[in-house]
Structures are given as C-alpha cells and as structure tokens.
Amino acid sequence: MTGTVNIAVVGLNFGASFVPSYKHHPQVGEVTICDFNQHLVSQVGERWDITKRAHSLQEVLDDPDIDAVHLLTNITGHADQAVAVLEAGKHCAVAVPMALTMEDVARIVAAQEKSRKVYMLAETVIFTRNFLFVQQLLKTGQMGNIQFMRGAHYQDMDGWPSYWKGMPPMYYATHALAPAFAATGSRAKRVVCFGSGKMREQLHEPYGNPHPMQTALFQMEDGTLAEVTRTLFHNPRGYTEAFTIGGDNITFETGQLDADRPVMWSYKDDGVFDPDMKLTTYTTMGREVTEERIDPPDQLHLIPEPIHKYTRSHTLTSLRDPEDVFEYTTIGGFHPHLVHEFINAAAGQRTPEFDIYRAADLTAACLAAHDSAMADGSDTVIREFLPIS
Template identity: 30%
Template sequence: MKLNRRKFIVSSSVLAGSLSMGAFPSWSLPSKTNQKVRIGIVGGRFGATFQFHEHPDCVVEAVSDLRQDRRDHLMKTYGCSKSYPSLEKLLEDPGVDAVFLATPAPDHAAHTLASLKAGKHVLCAVPLAMNLEECEQVKEAVLSSGKTYMMAETTTYMQGTISAKKFYKEGKFGEIFSAAAEYNHPGLEVLWFENGAPTWRHGLPPMHYPTHCTAFLISVTGERLKKVSCMGWGNGDGLLKDNPYENPFWNETAFFQTNRNHPFRVEVNWKGALRNAERGEWRGEKMSLYLPSGHANLATMVTAAEQLGKDDAGFEHTDNKVTAYEFPQWWKTDMLPEKMRHNSGHDGSHTFITHEFIRSILEERLPEVNIYEALAYTVPGIVAHQSALKGGELLSIPDYDD
C-alpha cells in the first residue's frame, strides 16, 4: 500500500475502469469475493442520509452517536439492532470491517487515525483535516495501514459533475483553460449555536471547507492547485467574535493557479444576499459548461461555432452557440445497483459515494476520492485561508502526490 500517485495511476484501474467514459461503469462488474462489507455508521445526523442498507454487498453491523436519540434514529434508518455510545466502543467490535465517520469536521483527523489503528476501512465526511500537520498524519496512517480510505465528497458525484467528467474524457471541452466554483451557504450561523452553546461550526473559516468547490475541477481534469492568493471579507464582529478558529472572515474568495498554468476561482460564502449554490463552471476552447445555482437539472452549454455575429454595438464577433443542457440523471442508470437507483442527498451523490466505497473495498483498489484526491481537495483551502490572513499574499501549496 506504500504508493505514490504516479505508481497508483499505473497500478490501479480505478481511473481507467470507473471513468473511461466511453460507457460508464456498471455495478454488475464481478467483485473478487462474495463477502459483504460490515460497516459501522458514526454520527446520527449526516450519517443517517446514506444507503448502506440498500447495497447488495453491505451490511450495517452497528451504529454510534453520543446521543441516545440519534443512535435510535440510526438504528431505525438502517434496520440495525446494535449501537454504541461512542466511536471508541464501536471500534472494539470485531464484527465491524469499515466505518463511515459522519462526525464534526475538527474530529475527522483524530477519528480517521483511531479507526485505521483499529484495523477498519474508513469513509469520512469532508474535509480531510483542519491543518497541514493533520493532513500529513492521515496520509501516513492510510499508506501504512493497508486499509481503504475514502473522503465522502458529494460534488464529485453530483449529476452535473458526472456529465462534465464524461465530456472531458470524450474531449468535448478541448482544453479547459479556466474554471470557477462557488459554495454559498448564507445564514449558516444558525448552526453555530445549539441550546446556547457553540458548535464546531462557530466561526469555521470558509476556506477550511473548500472541497465542495475544489472537487468541481480536480475530479474532472485531475489538475493540482499549486499557488493561491485569497481575500476575505468580514470584520470579526458579531457572531464571529471569540470564535475558536480566530477567523475574522464571513466569506473568502481564492484565485488558484493549477499545475497546468490554468486559473481557477473559488468562492466560499457564509453571509450576504446570495443564492444557495454548489456550482461549477468549466470553460474550454471547444465547449464550456455552466451549472445552475441550486440543484436544478438545467445547465448552460456554450459550443464554439464558425459563423460570425454582431454584438449590440454592431461589431462582428464569433457567434458561439448557447443552449440549455439538461444533464442525465445518472442515478437512474446501471452505474448503481438496482435498489439504489433513486435520487439521494446532495444532487444524487450519496448513493454513488456509498457504492464506490463498498466496491473499492471488495475490489481491493483505491477509491476515486482516495487519500491523494482528498489531500488535493482539502489542502488548497487551508493554504488559501493563510493567504487571506496575510492580505492576499501569493502562497505555494504543498504537493502530497509523491
């Protein structure tokens, strides 16, 4: 399991097999074993929104949450009769092969390390970790454990992103020379306090939660983000005051340079007159694709054309073709087991995450959002926030692929 990214690409068929894109993969490809993955679900809110109980190769063995009411909710959701009051207790169960960590973001690194040490495969909610030291620790633990690690990034499996992957693999974009993404969640501060006490979300730097944006580019083209200049907005007053992250910003906008010298703009916004959005834009020499705000099913496609037109001032210009594009509902296809072919959370992504994690274990391969991709999604945001604290200073982003 001691692999760098280059060796991974050569030795694993995950990219060629799951994203060959001439035709999408079918769930019915035979696995190497008839064994079922016995999973433990940790976290009774987000953890209750997945479909492990519907997967033909999985059994929900146990659930866990610190609160009894949430444990009861998990048991009811997954038809599971075994529960534990803590992750620590669940990890002692020899009947659990893998865990899904739907726990608070600041705990992800520690919980992942504990789970790997206990010999469990790990699916963890985003982000990977909160700082660069934790990122390095998780990487080393994953590579030395021999266990499967996957980050549950929903953007990678949104229906529009799957369509963009297909277009990219087919060469429809040509070269994607620039891209942009935004994650707008205005009013997030309502989750900052519960029963008068602050939650882990209180003052979380926007760029410490970048993966819903970075995945739009990285999962499609495989590019790595190498440099960043980031600006923040906010004065540290109001609910931001005295937050544990010492974060003064409500919103952050980052300008990245990729390893292919392409620009990539990312916005993560918690406050303002904004539409809720998790959306991406890919701008290519032959075609561009713009996802809608929200999880609508109608995008905008621009195709390069030969004919000329005139703008409103009478000047000639290339009259590119602009059309509405209704992307397929990929969850209806044989990319998923039949019982899982229904819409699910975050634009249909939850069933895909569930399926990819289970099959990667049984097929003894790295999952699509493996440790290298998780680092590529997460680390640029951590560095971007550092840049914002320094007034937009251009900073280099560490490379974890080797």
C-alpha cells in the same frame, strides 16, 4: 478483500441519509449504526431495520467484524477519529473537511501509510448528477480541453453547531474546489486568496478569522485556473453549491439557485473553427454559440440496481413500522454513488477519486488559501503529498 464489506456509519444527522444506500448495496454485509444520541440510533434503526447499533466510535473500533467506517461526525473530530479508525485496521471514509490543520493532514497520511487501509474523503459534489454529467462530456471528448473553472459555495452558518463559529471559509471550500481537481485530475500548486467583508467581533474566535467570505485563485499543475468563492457568515443568500467547467467546445454551469437547471453552451460549428470566418455584423461577431438549460440524467449504469432509487428524494415507509412515513432527501443524487465508490474501494476494486494523497492535496490547497488571505493575498505555494514508493 473482494467479498462483502461490513460497514459502520458513525454520526446520524447528515449520516442518516447514507444508511439506505449501505443497507441495500449488494456488496455490503452487515450495517452498524452509531451515534452518541440514542434517539437518533433508535429512529434510524427502526426505519431501516438495523439491529447492530453502537453508541460511541470506540464500540465500533472494538468490533472485529466491522471492516469499514464512514465518519459523519463533527468537523473538529475528523482527524483524531480517522487516525483511530486506520489504527484499528479498518477502512475509513470521512465527511469533508479532512482536517483543519496541516499537522493533522500529515498525521492522517502517516496513519494510512502505516495501516495500508483505504482512506477516502467523502466529497459529495463529484457524485452529483451535474458533475457526473460533466465527467461524461470530458471522457467522451465532447467538452474539449478545459480552459477555465469556477466554484462557489454560499452558506450562512449562524445558528449551526458551535464548532462552526468563526470558521475560516476556505477551511470548508472542498465543495467549490473539488470539481476542479476531479475534472482535471490535477492538483492546485499555488494560490492567492483575499478575505472580503467585515465579520462581527464575536466570530473572530476561536480561529482568529476576520473574514466572513473569501475568494481564491488556484493555479493548477496542468496550467488551468480555478476561481473559488466561499461564504460562511453575514451572507443573506440561499444555500448553493455551484461550479462552472469551461472547455474548448462546451461550457457547463450549474444554476444560480440550487434548484435551477444547469446551462450548457456549445459552439454551433461543433468545435471546427474557420480562421477565415467573415465577421460582418455585430450579431455575427465571434463564433455562434447555442445555449440550453439541461436536466442531467442520473448515471444509473454506474451503480447497482438496488440503490438506484436513492439518487432521488421520495417518500418512504419505515421497514419496521408502517405508521412511520418520512421523506428521504438527497440534493443532487450523490448518496448511492459515493457509497458505491467507498464499498468498491474497501473491497479492493478501485482507488477512490479522493484517496489519501488526493484528499491531502485538496485539503492542503484549502488551508493554504486561508493562509494567503491572512497574509493579504500573498502568493502561496501549496504542499504536495506524494505516495510512498
């Protein structure tokens, strides 16, 4: 398919923020919005003037005019729902995580191989302006070879919907690990992981997880290393998705707080190292490095003009009701880039970064990390998902 794509957005809490990018994407035909919650459906429908409305995923699956479905539903439903979407012959994007067990990952891979429809894991971090900037530095060779990577995702999930209760931190480590996959194009082949802290007894079930926090070292197939920390409970720290990518010439590091500007360090000698360099005083020891706080630009050339404005938070007025003034919010500017990748993929114009096999490899790495932590840091080989020929 290369024409327009009719899309359904299912799950309208986090999902509501993707609706304007779909609504105004030039390759999208009709948008259907769907949620069990009728109030959410009405509110989103009125704001964005969307008349195709559904109240269950099944209604969406039964509609032959819908080509593609973006699932933004409860984590525990992702695996069954993705399989159902693919079996219904529709393209499928799913909010992270892909699944919570290896059996479910394998089931989704089998469903995609049978249907041949697009499966995309809708990992947001790789579409942020921070990561898109790093990708530019890598593509142009300015960063040099990657030497080291670190990712962290700090969050405190007390008070969130019940399915979060006791969740093993590494089950939702994709925001911290995906930059390493996307920057290197490689996958994690081995992991050692340890739990940290003491989780209160009530949170040990239903996953049997005693760790409020976990830290893992992932060895990538290309020889690089990614250090990843994830916290979910007992963690008085503001929400932060952070990553460091260190190259031969440039190191890029996101801020300590989500609102902080990232830092970029680079060699003053532009990467040309003089092995006979005279080191005379303490202050000149080592190669000179410049340090700057930067504002990565929006990479607007990557997306169609009508959705440029959804890379930034701003105040909007409902398309139907001029009295309804509301805030459109995006952290990091990822929404229109992610929407563009899925619509392009559904239209047969590209393979998503986290297609079925890359999504399975990323998820397998996260699940293996938790297994390692439960086995007191045992060195664990990560299952690889290879395309069928």
